[in-house]
Amino acid sequence: MNKIKSKFLILIMVLIFATTTIVLSNTKDTTKVILKNVETGEILFSNEVELEDQLKFTWIHSIDKLPWMEYFEVTDNQELKLNKVVIQDFGAGVPHNLGNNYEIRDGKILFTEINKAYQKYEWLSSQIALEKVELNGNTIITKEKSKDFQRLKLFLQTVKTPF
Template sequence: MNRRSKFLIIFLLLAFFILNTIPIPILILEDLKASKIIFVHKVSPNDQFTIHWMHSVELAPWEEIFSIDDDCNIILDSTRFKAFGAGVPDAAGKKTVIKNGWIYFLNIDKDMPNLTYGISNFAKHTFYFKNKTLKLYNMVPNDNPIKIYTKKISLLSYLYYKNI
């Protein structure tokens, strides 16, 4: 084996090692009934995403705003909604504000390791992240639960997930 071949083999082994050891934090949305990943995206600390839906009792829009912390955990930052009603606490977080017809619960700072939503055609669950809008009610069958979670995977695994 000549020097060039040895160098190429060492380079390829090193590249494979790097691709398998560099951890990439990702956000995953999974259809639990189908055991199918419906969204994967790389995340960084302070990234935010929002879940929007129509509340079944008040028939009014609701939003929950989440962020990613330094350890790649999902944190509930705030909630906004149009009216108090069944099942709504009178306060959450460190601050409550009313602005432009919305009631805001701010600075909730709650770790959400198991974030699951039952997706319905009525509630029209929609996911917003960076410049992406996912109409979840069009992506999974009615009444299917989805799970939203983060994990760290290798760069090679991330490239695989992105091509699913």
């Protein structure tokens, strides 16, 4: 009787191993961009992204009340790389050395070649400051959908998905 139980257990273990191998071999790594409320853990947005996908943050500067735009790119290191910042004026809170290059075009100051990488991007949301966040030109959150003084975090995460 013990030999039968042993053989049965071995068979069950082999089946579990084979099933696990089949399931895992039929998945792929997918990168998602996730926007999360830090305090509640609520996922406000989650979507698949690919290398070089673009994120754009549009803010209203708290002092001069002018738009401030930040352009990020998804990198192969699972990071968000800040490439460009567009502002309309220098003033309080605006670093003078933001990028390796800047130019003035159409009345706006463009800082380029910033190349600053972030593992995550966190901010305290405000219906006054945040205008919107976009992924490849599609809006993912606006000031109307954001609550005042909500701690938000945007980050990339790799997940396994079936083929």
